[in-house]
Amino acid sequence: xxxxxxxxxxxxxxxxxxxxxxxxxxxxxxxxxxxxxxxxxxxxxxxxxxxxxxxxxxxxxxxxxxxxxxxxxxxxxxxxxxxxxxxxxxxxxxxxxxxxxxxxxxxxxxxxxxxxxxxxxxxxxxxxxxxxxxxxxxxxxxxxxxxxxxxxxxxxxxxxxxxxxxxxxxxxxxxxxxxxxxxxxxxxxxxxxxxxxxxxxxxxxxxxxxxxxxxxxxxxxxxxxxxxxxxxxxxxxxxxxxxxxxxxxxxxxxxxxxxxxxxxxxxxxxxxxxxxxxxxxxxxxxxxxxxxxxxxxxxxxxxxxxxxxxxxxxxxxxxxxxxxxxxxxxxxxxxxxxxxxxxxxxxxxxxxxxxxxxxxxxxxxxxxxxxxxxxxxxxxxxxxxxxxxxxxxxxx
Ligand code: ADP
Ligand code: MG
Numbered sequence: 001x002x003x004x005x006x007x008x009x010x011x012x013x014x015x016x017x018x019x020x021x022x023x024x025x026x027x028x029x030x031x032x033x034x035x036x037x038x039x040x041x042x043x044x045x046x047x048x049x050x051x052x053x054x055x056x057x058x059x060x061x062x063x064x065x066x067x068x069x070x071x072x073x074x075x076x077x078x079x080x081x082x083x084x085x086x087x088x089x090x091x092x093x094x095x096x097x098x099x100x101x102x103x104x105x106x107x108x109x110x111x112x113x114x115x116x117x118x119x120x121x122x123x124x125x126x127x128x129x130x131x132x133x134x135x136x137x138x139x140x141x142x143x144x145x146x147x148x149x150x151x152x153x154x155x156x157x158x159x160x161x162x163x164x165x166x167x168x169x170x171x172x173x174x175x176x177x178x179x180x181x182x183x184x185x186x187x188x189x190x191x192x193x194x195x196x197x198x199x200x201x202x203x204x205x206x207x208x209x210x211x212x213x214x215x216x217x218x219x220x221x222x223x224x225x226x227x228x229x230x231x232x233x234x235x236x237x238x239x240x241x242x243x244x245x246x247x248x249x250x251x252x253x254x255x256x257x258x259x260x261x262x263x264x265x266x267x268x269x270x271x272x273x274x275x276x277x278x279x280x281x282x283x284x285x286x287x288x289x290x291x292x293x294x295x296x297x298x299x300x301x302x303x304x305x306x307x308x309x310x311x312x313x314x315x316x317x318x319x320x321x322x323x324x325x326x327x328x329x330x331x332x333x334x335x336x337x338x339x340x341x342x343x344x345x346x347x348x349x350x351x352x353x354x355x356x357x358x359x360x361x362x363x364x365x366x367x368x369x370x371x372x373x374x375x376x377x378x379x380x381x382x383x384x385x386x387x388x389x390x391x392x393x394x395x396x
Pocket of ligand 1 (some may be wrong): 029030032033034035036037053055083097101102103146147149160161162163251299
């Protein structure tokens, strides 16, 4: 409540006293695991007043992590639908990133009333932001509506929150370049330390079969004092595998290429076309995988996993859904399941009318793009730059 917010504002002024000289902090507008965001007003030199968003990062964040987030904003931000940075304040371990304030709507509040044209523009502008950051070798890794600010009336868009960003192998963001060597490489698999391809060993009956573990070689170890989850996970795989010696290949997993952001854009489009947000809601990776299989088909998922040396077992076959039918069905059912005061028949017909309108206005190209964004295989998935050339956006 207001009391808590006022207390937080007071604590922020105390932690970073310089802020008080520049800003009148009005409200708290966002609260996440790693930061709190405040609305502040500043009196400019010419006497006008301007609004800013002040992102206070939790003091326990790794300094390099904080600097990397700031560097993403300063290097890539301020254009192409990516938020820019105005100032940055620091005192001791407290860092506040100051950005221009952008008024925006939460997608949950508008999803039911968006027209197809608005959905098309939203995805177009999201893809534009992704193309831009991917050109710099930034993988955002947390693409979701809360991190893509949307002002419906003025048609403004801004990608925010590089708190989880990672660099591609050839990233232009200095601080996203992994400096410390991969923990696994140093401690467990010294033979994999070189990026040169390893000799292929042939199997013979006297030898144990050689298993290939595809290991992403850029990991989080650099950012924490602890060994990161990727390494722990791989280490488990190594230990469980009875088949030493191992061959390690340098093929990055999907989570470590820009394709992961494109997948997220696909899930957002799926959400907007079906009128359901969130579309997927999973408490762990296995449930997430099951939900994906339900939409994209179990056979297709198993095949895509195989291409990455992973085995997926599914107790029964789940057919791949036709995306258009799926979205239209969910849309048509939405009003009915919401249980408004109208009699069921009136609701049903309203839902059907709504669905019919979408059927008319949403072209097949929208579902074709959706299918390409949600390609289960990250190596064949459409890129943001390619997606912008899709027929759906021909006139833009
Ligand atoms: P976190 O890492 O805590 O998720 P974000 O950078 O995503 O932090 O910001 C959290 C929320 O604060 C956003 O979802 C948005 O509502 C709001 N916010 C962030 N930056 C701005 C901005 N420049 N203008 C307006 N609101 C913002
Ligand atoms: Mg966020």
